[in-house]
Amino acid sequence: MPKVSEEHLRTRRAEILAAAARCFARAGFHRTTIQDIAKESGLSAGLIYRYFADKDAMVVAIADQWHDRQTRQLHLDDPGDDRTPNALGRVAAGYLDLLRSLADPAERERVQLGVQIWAEALRAPEVHTVARQGVDLPRGVITGLVHAAQERGDLPPALPADGLARVFIAVYQGLALQTAWDPELDNAAFVDAVRGLLETLTPGFTESGT
Known part of the structure; x- marks a missing residue:
């Protein structure tokens, strides 16, 4: 029997997760069945169980994918030298x-x-564990960058670094929640307000990271 390549396994796994995500978003976790995911993906339920033990395992894998993507978007995988103003600017x-x-x-x-x-x-x-990882990683990196900025004199020393990191994580979570339930949300105005806060907090901040 020919050996299945790693690329094939990754592709099949991605297909299952994409189908599961569509089903979950459409009907919710608890109303979605493995049979629903099988129908959405065009695969058999038995094959799906070869990749994932249950729906919770799929949720964890989906969340992991998103966290990897957000880590790259925020430059947390390579924030650079956290002692320089540019590092905090790139993340911001x-x-x-x-x-x-x-x-x-x-x-x-x-x-x-x-x-x-x-x-x-x-x-x-x-799911709680992977959700916390999606908060704790950016929180740790941002806290370190804020501490470095305070040591340079770029941020007020009395500002709680971890508290500030949590505030900006909460801003993202709040925007996501409002986006989910309010189709009339003005995203541009929201982001402009956040950018204004960053500029007030860190004089000289620009989106180019300088």
Whole structure:
């Protein structure tokens, strides 16, 4: 029997996750069945179980994918030398781009599913763990960048670094929630307001990261 390539396995796994995400966004986690996902993907339920033990495992994998993508968008995978003003600027510029991306009509399904994942994190320990990772990674990097900026004198020393990181994470989460339930949300105005806050907080900030 020929050996299945790693590329084939990755492709099949991605197909299943994409189908599951569409089903979850459309009907919710609890109303979606493995048979629904099988029909959406064009695969058998038995094949799907070879890749994922249950729906929670799919949710965890979907969340992991999103976190990897957001890490790249925010430049958290390579923020550069955190002792330089440019490092914080690059992350801040990536953050504004991340906020803007929520306005893309193609992102609406993902945003709606993301809100459901946060709710599922209250129920399923595995989902809670991966959801926390999506918060704790950017929180840790941003906290370090804020500390470095305080040491340079670019930010007020009394400003709680971890508190500031959590505020900006909460801003993203709040925009995602509002995007999910309010089709008339003015994303551009929201992002302009956040950019104004960043400029007030950090004199000289520009979206080019300088």
